Amino acid sequence: MRLGREIADDGRFVRQPNRFTEPLGPPEPGRYHLYASYACPWAQRVLIVRKLLGLESLLGVTIVDPIRDEKGWRMPGGDPVTGVEYLADLYLATEPGYTGRHTVPCVWDTVEKRLVTNDFPRITLDLETRWNTTPDLYPEHLRADIDAMNDRLYHGLNNAVYEAGFARSQAAYDEAVARVFDTLSWLEVRLAASPYLFDRLTDSDVRLYTTLARFDAVYYAHFKCSLRRLSDHPALWAYARRLHAMPAFAETTDFDQIKRHYFITQTNVNPSGIVPLGPELDWSI
Ligand SMILES: N[C@@H](CCC(=O)N[C@@H](CS)C(=O)NCC(=O)O)C(=O)O
Structure with missing residues (x-):
């Protein structure tokens, strides 16, 4: 993780601004494609809202591998939609000189062949107001x-x-x-x-x-x-x-991927990469 430039002089973490912030256009079957990770809380928001609003057929999704390597998020075997192996390729195809982190969630426009947005707070609001208002999650x-x-x-x-x-x-x-x-x-x-x-x-x-x-x-x-x-x-x-x-919450919650992602990938925090066995926690009601 290239976090160095996101650490202020007093040791605070200051998150990078989102680079692509266009609002999502109206739904067009097959046009927009989401890249997400089950590990990432910002991406899981979009996966949940997509299911709650029944948008699975309008907004395709590629789930990236939970383990990031030195080139970032990977799609083992290649992304079926664009053919690329790394999410970085989509960022660089959109903006050749891009030097920020290559983050999920982001949405790719399959017609214009570019990223429209990696603006995680906006994506759910766009789906809730422009794509489907039933149930109304943003009344x-x-x-x-x-x-x-x-x-x-x-x-x-x-x-x-x-x-x-x-x-x-x-x-x-x-x-x-x-x-x-x-x-x-x-x-x-x-x-x-x-x-x-x-x-x-x-x-x-x-x-x-x-x-x-x-x-x-x-x-x-x-x-x-x-x-x-x-x-x-x-x-x-x-x-x-x-x-x-x-179901929209349970089906998008993968504790194994969540744990492996953070503990293995964030070596600045956990250099050994060891994933704890616990906690034993019963999420049933
Ligand atoms: N877009 C925000 C939030 C999204 C975000 O942080 N996603 C993480 C996963 S939870 C990510 O994709 N990180 C890629 C990286 O750090 O290289 C950001 O730039 O920090």
């Missing part, structure tokens, strides 16, 4: 509240776990971990009173779920977010398992 009257919630989730949890794990100073780590557990405590209170973050399933629940699914299996040990486990928060743990019971 008009809740949009401002969902945006505010998503912002809080990103800074307090989704990205904060990475800020803890990739920190290169004790102060940066301490600050990020405090934010993670303040946010979990706040969510615990909120979800003790309601089955979802709002009065129905929304985009925010999808964003929260993909971080919760990785919490005890990866972030607790690998990113040193070990003040408490998800399973020590009764309401949040029940909420995560309730969401997991829905």
Whole structure:
């Protein structure tokens, strides 16, 4: 991982900006193709929303191998849609001088043969507003509240776990971990009173779920977010398992790929590449 340039002078991890940020055009069968990893929380969001909205036939997907090598995400045997072996080839075909990380999720336009977007927060919102509004995961009257919630989730949890794990100073780590557990405590209170973050399933629940699914299996040990486990928060743990019971969530959650990806690929955090056997965790309800 070429994280060097994403570490600030005080040791904080500062995520690179997304390079391709065009909105997705209207659905055209066969035109847009998604690249995703089951390991990646930002990519799993799109996989969940694609299933919740029944968009599987409109938006094809290639799942990359969970283990990244020095050339990045790989599609063993070649990608059936473009023929390339590495996701990097699609980034370089779109912008020959591109020097950022080659990230999932991203969407390829098979007609113009270029990446349209790797803007992970936008992709789900585009699908929810431009491709299918049933069920409505981003209802008009809740949009401002969902945006505010998503912002809080990103800074307090989704990205904060990475800020803890990739920190290169004790102060940066301490600050990020405090934010993670303040946010979990706040969510615990909120979800003790309601089955979802709002009065129905929304985009925010999808964003929260993909971080919760990785919490005890990866972030607790690998990113040193070990003040408490998800399973020590009764309401949040029940909420995560309730969401997991829905096919769109369960079918896109692969704990084996999640664990192997983080522990084997992120050698800056885990140089031995050893994958822990635990935790023993029962996600059934
Ligand atoms: N687009 C964002 C978020 C997406 C993201 O971080 N995806 C990760 C996987 S979870 C990735 O593809 N990383 C590739 C790399 O670091 O080379 C970013 O640039 O950081």
